[in-house]
Amino acid sequence: xxxxxxxxxxxxxxxxxxxxxxxxxxxxxxxxxxxxxxxxxxxxxxxxxxxxxxxxxxxxxxxxxxxxxxxxxxxxxxxxxxxxxxxxxxxxxxxxxxxxxxxxxxxxxxxxxxxxxxxxxxxxxxxxxxxxxxxxxxxxxxxxxxxxxxxxxxxxxxxxxxxxxxxxxxxxxxxxxxxxxxxxxxxxxxxxxxxxxxxxxxxxxxxxxxxxxxxxxxxxxxxxxxxxxxxxxxxxxxxxxxxxx
Numbered sequence: 001x002x003x004x005x006x007x008x009x010x011x012x013x014x015x016x017x018x019x020x021x022x023x024x025x026x027x028x029x030x031x032x033x034x035x036x037x038x039x040x041x042x043x044x045x046x047x048x049x050x051x052x053x054x055x056x057x058x059x060x061x062x063x064x065x066x067x068x069x070x071x072x073x074x075x076x077x078x079x080x081x082x083x084x085x086x087x088x089x090x091x092x093x094x095x096x097x098x099x100x101x102x103x104x105x106x107x108x109x110x111x112x113x114x115x116x117x118x119x120x121x122x123x124x125x126x127x128x129x130x131x132x133x134x135x136x137x138x139x140x141x142x143x144x145x146x147x148x149x150x151x152x153x154x155x156x157x158x159x160x161x162x163x164x165x166x167x168x169x170x171x172x173x174x175x176x177x178x179x180x181x182x183x184x185x186x187x188x189x190x191x192x193x194x195x196x197x198x199x200x201x202x203x204x205x206x207x208x209x210x211x212x213x214x215x216x217x218x219x220x221x222x223x224x225x226x227x228x229x230x231x232x233x234x235x236x237x238x239x240x241x242x243x244x245x
Contacts, residue, residue: 003032003036003039009038009039009042010042012029013039013042013043013045013046014046014050016029016043016046017043017046017047017050018050125143125144125145125234126143126144126145126146126147126233126234127142127143127144127200127231127232127233127234128141128142128143128144128231128232128234129141129142129143129205129206129229129230129231129232130142130155130229131206131207131208131227131228131229132227132228132229133226133227137156138155138156139154139155139156139158139208139226139227140152140153140154140155140183140208140227140229141153141155142168142206142229144196144200147196147197148192148193148194148195148196148197149190149191149192149196150180150190150191150192150193150196151188151190151191152168152183152188152189152190152191153188154184154185154186154187154188157185157186157187158185158186158226159185159186160185160186161185162213163213164210164211164212164213164223165182165210165211165212165213165214165215166182166183166184166185166208166209166210166211166226167179167181167182167183167208167209167210167211167215167216167221168180168181168182168183168191168206168207168208169206169207169208169209169221170199170200170203170205170206170231171203171204171205171206171207171228172202172203172204173202173204174202175202176220177207177220177221178199179215179216179219180193180196180199180206181193181215182211182214182215183208200231203231204230204231205228205229205230205231206228206229206231207221207225207227207228207229208225208226208227208228209221209222209223209224209225209226210223210224210226211223
């Protein structure tokens with residue numbers, strides 16, 4: 001594990017805090033932390049950034065298929081633990097280890113969507129959203145660090161296709177979708193747009209649709225919606241959240 005590059009150090013610190021770094025890699029990272037105060041600071045910075053955000057996110061009931069996968073994984077882990085353990089207390093310990101592994105996996109799924117993002121250094125974002133496909137694969141993370149600015153960060157980029165454009169929309173609770181512009185399918189996009197705040201004011205969802213090059217010709221989505229996600233409003237303490245949210 002080479003930790004010379006700042007971007008790599010930052011990403012690994014995020015993965016460590018999120019709990020997606022496991023086994024041998026996690027142990028090696030912990031050894032590096034003991035000898036590297038700057039790396040400890042990176043981890044502390046991620047902890048300070050992510051823990052308050054996690055507490056402010058609204059609870060979401062996972063789809064039934066997610067529970068079925070978790071139950072199947074736990075059943076398999078229980079069977080392996082029971083086969084290896086002796087009767088009695090050891091068998092019970094094996095069961096609880098399996099349950100613990102399942103809980104860790106679920107936590108990783110819920111938090112991994114922000115693993116590649118850099119924490120803001122000045123203030124909390126005004127809003128954030130994780131856009132996912134119907135199969136729950138997270139594709140895009142979006143936050144508004146300040147007025148009239150939106151940061152679109154790719155978690156799982158798409159392949160570039162000259163015949164298609166990926167257009168970002170805000171969808172209000174009542175009314176038609178509003179275009180926020182075409183985004184880059186392969187890398188991060190910064191949207192600096194006058195009047196952005198008014199477009200987002202009563203937004204409930206953000207979504208990305210496939211459109212002709214240059215964006216929708218009609219001003220409304222015309223192609224397939226490839227990912228979407230609810231907006232989580234997190235205004236600075238000195239501001240009030242929009243009344244509609």
